[in-house]
Amino acid sequence: xxxxxxxxxxxxxxxxxxxxxxxxxxxxxxxxxxxxxxxxxxxxxxxxxxxxxxxxxxxxxxxxxxxxxxxxxxxxxxxxxxxxxxxxxxxxxxxxxxxxxxxxxxxxxxxxxxxxxxxxxxxxxxxxxxxxxxxxxxxxxxxxxxxxxxxxxxxxxxxxxxxxxxxxxxxxxxxxxxxxxxxxxxxxxxxxxxxxxxxxxxxxxxxxxxxxxxxxxxxxxxxxxxxxxxxxxxxxxxxxxxxxxxxxx
Amino acid sequence: xxxxxxxxxxxxxxxxxxxxxxxxxxxxxxxxxxxxxxxxxxxxxxxxxxxxxxxxxxxxxxxxxxxxxxxxxxxxxxxxxxxxxxxxxxxxxxxxxxxxxxxxxxxxxxxxxxxxxxxxxxxxxxxxxxxxxxxxxxxxxxxxxxxxxxxxxxxxxxxxxxxxxxxxxxxxxxxxxxxxxxxxxxxxxxxxxxxxxxxxxxxxxxxxxxxxxxxxxxxxxxxxxxxxxxxxxxxxxxxxxxxxxxxxxxxxxxxxxxxxxxx
Numbered sequence: 454x455x456x457x458x459x460x461x462x463x464x465x466x467x468x469x470x471x472x473x474x475x476x477x478x479x480x481x482x483x484x485x486x487x488x489x490x491x492x493x494x495x496x497x498x499x500x501x502x503x504x505x506x507x508x509x510x511x512x513x514x515x516x517x518x519x520x521x522x523x524x525x526x527x528x529x530x531x532x533x534x535x536x537x538x539x540x541x542x543x544x545x546x547x548x549x550x551x552x553x554x555x556x557x558x559x560x561x562x563x564x565x566x567x568x569x570x571x572x573x574x575x576x577x578x579x580x581x582x583x584x585x586x587x588x589x590x591x592x593x594x595x596x597x598x599x600x601x602x603x604x605x606x607x608x609x610x611x612x613x614x615x616x617x618x619x620x621x622x623x624x625x626x627x628x629x630x631x632x633x634x635x636x637x638x639x640x641x642x643x644x645x646x647x648x649x650x651x652x653x654x655x656x657x658x659x660x661x662x663x664x665x666x667x668x669x670x671x672x673x674x675x676x677x678x679x680x681x682x683x684x685x686x687x688x689x690x691x692x693x694x695x696x697x698x699x700x701x702x
Numbered sequence: 703x704x705x706x707x708x709x710x711x712x713x714x715x716x717x718x719x720x721x722x723x724x725x726x727x728x729x730x731x732x733x734x735x736x737x738x739x740x741x742x743x744x745x746x747x748x749x750x751x752x753x754x755x756x757x758x759x760x761x762x763x764x765x766x767x768x769x770x771x772x773x774x775x776x777x778x779x780x781x782x783x784x785x786x787x788x789x790x791x792x793x794x795x796x797x798x799x800x801x802x803x804x805x806x807x808x809x810x811x812x813x814x815x816x817x818x819x820x821x822x823x824x825x826x827x828x829x830x831x832x833x834x835x836x837x838x839x840x841x842x843x844x845x846x847x848x849x850x851x852x853x854x855x856x857x858x859x860x861x862x863x864x865x866x867x868x869x870x871x872x873x874x875x876x877x878x879x880x881x882x883x884x885x886x887x888x889x890x891x892x893x894x895x896x897x898x899x900x901x902x903x904x905x906x907x908x909x910x911x912x913x914x915x916x917x918x919x920x921x922x923x924x925x926x927x928x929x930x931x932x933x934x935x936x937x938x939x940x941x942x943x944x945x946x947x948x949x950x951x952x953x954x955x956x957x958x959x960x961x962x963x964x965x
Contacts, residue, residue: 504855507859509855509858509859526859527859528855528856528859530852530855530856531852532850532852534850534852534853534855534856536853536871536874537956537957538874538877538953538955538956538957539956540955547856547860547870548860550870551857551860551861551862551866551870552860552861579955579956580956581956581958599860
């Protein structure tokens with residue numbers, strides 16, 4: 454499978470109606486298959502930035518360029534956004550259903566992806582019967598079932614406990630190894646950002662702008678042992694210090 | 703299951719019922735109230751057996767009026783909600799009038815409908831329809847409109863058509879609301895058709911419960927009047943039970959309201 458597209462944002466700004474400027478002149482690039490983390494205070498427009506990249510909302514000014522083939526984006530929201538009346542399999546198959554793919558075919562694909570994210574035992578469960586971590590797995594399977602080349606994650610694991618969160622982080626990197634999508638990952642957790650990404654963007658608010666870009670040279674592959682390493686701890690400490698420095702200035 | 707009979711859900715309402723009947727006798731005999739004003743529970747029971755065939759026929763007629771009006775209010779109300787959610791202009795233009803219509807007292811509605819459509823079952827059904835229509839539209843519309851933002855965004859991200867958004871997202875989301883409205887409509891349908899029959903139920907001697915209530919009142923058969931009133935309640939109860947059963951069938955897999963111990 455080819456790598457995800459390189460994406461470059463050039464002078465992206467966003468203003469909702471007559472409201473204040475939410476994003477001001479954001480320029481950054483992601484190379485093929487790179488994972489970019491975005492951290493910053495609440496209300497700095499991180500989510501808005503993701504929605505701009507996904508083309509869910511139009512930018513007020515600025516442009517988004519990408520290399521290679523068409524962009525096929527998938528979004529993983531903070532809330533799992535599952536349909537409560539559909540079971541696990543049907544929820545994973547929602548995008549395929551919207552594309553008009555036949556029932557047997559889409560459920561086939563869905564069960565394959567349920568298997569990939571470790572949900573084979575709960576295929577017929579409804580969302581209310583699932584734990585938070587399982588719901589998020591359904592959401593991940595739903596997004597990846599469309600073979601996206603660009604993944605946008607809006608604080609997907611923010612509401613989960615630390616153990617589940619770590620495991621999902623590891624799973625995400627494993628899946629990335631297989632499909633090499635380009636990703637933008639919004640998070641509040643510096644630890645998560647250091648673990649997942651090639652680069653960490655620190656944003657400022659009022660209006661949202663890029664305050665600093667940290668190159669994260671922590672080597673791949675990263676797994677659960679990575680967290681135990683001194684190097685990892687050091688990177689987290691450095692990134693945290695940088696974040697505090699940027700936000701207090 | 704045997705222990706279901708001993709559950710508080712069965713015992714407590716039973717106990718309340720017994721208390722009400724004791725209270726009833728107590729009031730009647732303490733103040734020596736005449737049978738023409740407050741008959742005893744057992745007299746009402748005798749009236750049931752005396753008027754059995756009349757009450758059964760009247761119940762059937764009321765059932766027809768309330769049932770057809772109720773079905774119409776559910777079908778037309780749901781269709782109307784789909785139209786209203788699909789077009790903002792239609793919603794702005796029409797919804798205030800639906801609200802306004804609802805403000806007309808049911809007695810006045812009944813009088814007008816009988817003038818327009820003459821006495822008979824058709825008028826009763828129309829009155830039952832009108833009284834049930836609004837709760838169905840109001841609840842369903844709310845359900846169609848209150849889809850969580852995240853789910854809407856997800857549908858837009860995957861390029862859902864407006865038809866898909868309506869039938870795969872908004873309609874399933876509205877079902878719990880729809881059933882709430884339908885439950886209210888079921889109660890009101892019986893009230894509406896009995897009210898209607900008081901005005902319009904007198905065709906060729908085959909009146910519904912409302913009509914019989916008028917007859918019993920004029921004949922001073924007060925115990926039978928109480929009995930007929932009780933049958934109205936029972937009929938409404940049956941309507942609501944049917945709706946609750948359908949609701950539990952439709953929503954049992956996924957909706958919180960069908961979890962045990964919430965109804």
